[in-house]
Amino acid sequence: MYDYIKGIITRVTPEYITIEANGIGFQVYTPNPYAFHMTDSVQQVFIHHHVREDAELLMGFLSLEQRELFRKLITVSGIGPKGALAILASGIPSQVISAIEQEDEKFLVQFPGVGKKTARQMILDLKGKLADLFTEVDMPEDGDSLFALAENDSLAEAMLALEALGYSARETAKVKKVLEQEDMTTEDYMKRALQLLLKQQ
Known part of the structure; x- marks a missing residue:
């Protein structure tokens, strides 16, 4: 529409x-x-x-490619719009696509709401259907988390955004401690937090 x-x-x-x-x-x-x-x-x-x-x-x-990947993700049983947004926010699209093509379940289960069953379904439904469309996708890495506002408003906003994506308070508390010493914009806090969250898995 x-x-x-x-x-x-x-x-x-x-x-x-x-x-x-x-x-x-x-x-x-x-x-x-x-x-x-x-x-x-x-x-x-x-x-x-x-x-x-x-x-x-x-x-x-932000991009047509990002939207088309979102549309592919929501065709998978077990992934709704919120889950697809979280995958796009948390993962670099080329890595997500590569993980699906290489059947890397361990990478896929790092995303909020994606368990082994859903990861297997992603591979089953999407393998072979993404590589040609997104050979050079360049999308922003985004993220979101729900924390009470602290002294650092930019960090607090980033934490609020992470929980909105489905990350637990326990997961975001770990990265918050690491990032408290940094002085960045909200967007940069989110990018850095998501990198750290993926490494924790």
């Missing part, structure tokens, strides 16, 4: 962004809301319109 929306980003939260186009504010869920920035410049967000019995949701992506 929608291909993309061009407008101005008016709000960024740990779970979604608001993009205003023609006087309408669209609430759009994204893998990493902090990859978007509130400016007066018109930005383009690629859209997936997800319809279910109790809601209609808009999912937004």
Whole structure:
């Protein structure tokens, strides 16, 4: 129904962004809301319109390739929109695709909500269907986690975003300790936290 929306980003939260186009504010869920920035410049967000019995949701992506990988992921039994967003936020797409092609279940189970059964299903359903489409995918690494706001607002926002993706308080507490000594933007905190979370597995 929608291909993309061009407008101005008016709000960024740990779970979604608001993009205003023609006087309408669209609430759009994204893998990493902090990859978007509130400016007066018109930005383009690629859209997936997800319809279910109790809601209609808009999912937004920085690139067409990112959206198409999302659409492939949600065809897998056991992976819903939230799970697919978490995989896109946590994993470098080329690594995710490589893991599926090489049947690397150990890598795939690192993502929130992905157990051995789901990892096997991903391989069964998607192997051989991604490599040609995404040979050189370059997407941002995003993440999200829910912590109470601390002195470092950027770090706190990143922690809030990680839990929104499904990471546990125990998992995010470990990386929070490591990152407390750093001074970065929210987006950079998220990227670094996700790198650390994947190494913990």
